[in-house]
Amino acid sequence: MLTCLSAAPPAAAASAVPPPPLTDAEARTDAYLASVRTTAPDPRALRRFFLKLPKGGDLHNHLFGAVRTEYLIALAAEDGLCIDTATLTAVVPPCGPGTRPAVDARSDRDFREAILRAWSMYDFPPDQSGHDHFFATFDKFGLVPALHPGKVLAEVADSVAAQHQFYLETMVNPASDRAEQLADEVGWDPDLAALHARLLDGGRLDEVVADARRATDDSDAGFRAAARCGTDRPRPGCRLTVRFVYQAFRGESRERVFTELALGMRLAERDPRFLAVNLVQPEDGPVALADYTLQMRMVRYLHTVYPKAHVTLHAGELRPGLVPPEDLRFHIREAVDVAGAERIGHGVDLRHEDDWQRTARTMAARRIAVEVPFTSNAQILGVRGAAHPFNTYRSYGVPVVLATDDPGVSRTDISHEYQYAAETYGLTYPELKDLARASLEYAFLPGRSLWQGNPTRDGYRPAAACAGQLPGSGRAPGAECRRLIDASPKAAVQWREEAASVSFERAFGRTPAPN
Template sequence: MAALGLLPLSAAVPASAVPASAPAIVPAAGPAAAPRVPTPAEARTDAYLEAVRERPGRLDAFFRSMPKGGELHNHLSGAVSTEYLIRLAAEDGLCVQTATMTAVPPPCGPGTRPAADARTDRAFRDALIRAWSMQDFPPGGNGHDHFFDTFGKFGEVTWRHRGKLLASFADEVAEQNQSYLETMVSPASDGAKKLADAVGWDADLAALHRKLTDGGRLDALVKEAVKEADDGDAEFRRAARCGTERERPSCGLTVRWISQVSRGSSPERVFTQIALGLRLAERDDRFVAVNLVQPEDWDSSLQNYSLQMRMIAYLRGVYPRAHVTLHAGELWPGLVKPEDLSFHIAEAVGVARTDRVGHGVDLVHENDWQGTARAMAARETAVEVPFTSNAQILGVRGAEHPFETYRAYGVPVVLATDDPGVSRIDITHEYGYAARTYGLSYPELKDLARASLEYAFVPGASLWRGNPTAEGYRTVPACRGERPGTPIRSTSCRRLVEGSGKAALEWRQEAAFAAFEAAHANPVR
């Protein structure tokens, strides 16, 4: 199989890349790319991978220790382990409604019991884990509803402890050899609702934005969100013991926030949250983007989808330095009407001009999906792929998933976890799934990891030139002749790496790759 991003854009797309029910594939147009030639170190590491494919323990260790770049698509509340959420609930003295297994504030009245009971009652603890995650969920059950219902059940726990949640999840990310994390939260959520309700709806988006900003009301929300972030950072530093001799791995991770927008809310609330998130991203460098969350198939989400894309398009003009990544195409036949499958990714790309697409599962069911795929490739609009989430929520896996179609069209692809705590998986699992299911080689997996930093919302120039997905990962002229990851010799390359957050992370990852490949250079015994 050709390496990621190196299949010529003019090549025919393999039929196996698309479900049998999909429309006929039209070859993508574009210049041919040179084939990916593995380095000797990559070839030796690939040989090691091939030798351990049927040895689960060795294979898991390989993927766990492999440098995996950045984690770009996850929701903090659903990212931490369920066991940790139960521990926090007990520490906060919360109660659990036994009929629904929902965490509620104390005191624990009739029909509830203390969450702390889970410390000693194994059956109660196991029931909580099943209610708050996909643990033991039957294959034939309604995974979609159970998955999304978990957030309401543990929500009373998660809103209280942004910093502790981050310390827990960031430890996991760092321990799996990732160096960068973008995670989603809802800044100033209550304040945004109150402001939106006070202002009301106005179909004139410019007028609506003026109403939000009049009297400094939107700026007051920004200050509220900054205060939340400050408090969360302080809690994080305490929990992770940063700056002490016992600091946790999370202290060394680069972390940025993405502002969530509840797409199922009223139009005025959605607009207000988008405006807040974009304004925040331009004023506080801890925040980088906005994203629409909640099920894309809800009636309100479907009814207002095109309007929300227009909202983003307008607000992107007001806040051009902020980024956007959108859940789009997290749909499948049978979940919604055929007409609702026909345009979501296309509008996210063409109207909202999103920088990345989250999920993008229904690609081949959209009108002119080939044109959308070509546009994504040309604009380098990456798609974030969480395999397990797509299988649990939509039942889409293997050849039905458009993973290979995106790659064949030259669309940048990054692997992600979505809600690893709810799904009971981690990024190592997703890399292993990709390798086993699609027969990926080590160079292909390496380029997936590279893409996760290349398409991260990290400021600064890239180490790579051109379109690395289509043309391969070649260093920019400033670093010509350098071997990425080794001591820098030239002044121009040193200036680039020291002056760019993105190039610095990419150079650091190349050093990690070199060490990883050296550790897997010997034949398997």
């Protein structure tokens, strides 16, 4: 039986302490936001506010789905690729019957717009389900970014930096073809330890790891060249801290899913550019549904072998009617309890799961964050507003971070996600500021945090080493605080966020509201 959706949230934990009081700058900035949002509504001023708002990092981002579709069309034209006129899929040349050169999109507006519609949610009717169209886009444009991962990363990094973010965890899958080949050679074995041993036999998995690292080296070189890093004209993306999450494809055969997960976790322990693994593709796909529990067991086993690898999982990206009722009852719970996920992506069907309140309390107690991409949830699932569990997670003390998912396909940006949250759920500036801080606090970037304790429960209080020395305090960081920032990649980006917030509050806290 599905649990009741109207259960009351838990009482605040007795151990919680009052959050730090607002500073004058925060209060003035909040007053400005209120003025342009409700007192004297000004859409342009509101958009500018959210664009300039420092927004920490993006923790749920698929690299190939994040790049602008217009840029992909330009790359396809430069490469001399062809477009299948029946499916609008990019294919390799020569352009024979049934295809057109992608370069035609430069001069033929109708052709260009047809590609935009096929490769993204451009002009998609808002009153229709976008689920099938959304997921179909990747096979149509996938050849293009695969040829230029470095250029694509440079473009995406610039867009993230332009949104006033300082960190990106993006999902990639280098050498996945080699992993699939190895999996097919090894075959399936329900004894996961034995299967893992067969992957390691003769150093075969390590060969795939080496291939993945070489592919990432090539991508890095392409990124640095395209972004002009190290020159006197670097692009903004050069200043962005970027790390990777390896994505395994949950719709593949069991042996392929296991092998890709093993590859991703082995990379995370051997290459500092990689931090974690995730499972991607539609959660409602037939294989994904049939093998869901088994895949959670795969993650649990491999995490015992690779304990330093982090785990974030798409779970609960479902709604009633999309799958049979029984498949709504356990996905988030098993991602938490069986797989040991440290973050949950989407988590939309929470309130349809059995004993979901216990799952929410568990997530709060373990500080398991939920990654929320509002536009993606609306486009794919049709879930928005009060139907979204955003406020439910917050009421239970679950850490929440805002994310974009596939902003190129969705045609959105992180500023829109923050604005949507503020307007839909009535968030204040201090609440938005803490959402941005959460996106760095719950990042997998290594090192000590700038904050102490449980910030989601107790508020963001600086670690003892930096107490009273944050940007805007009027005090330069002392030796102990500086050591923390220099030694910790996480604390370093958190410090950048705090410094940017001070500048933002000076600008908007002193800006008179428009008449």
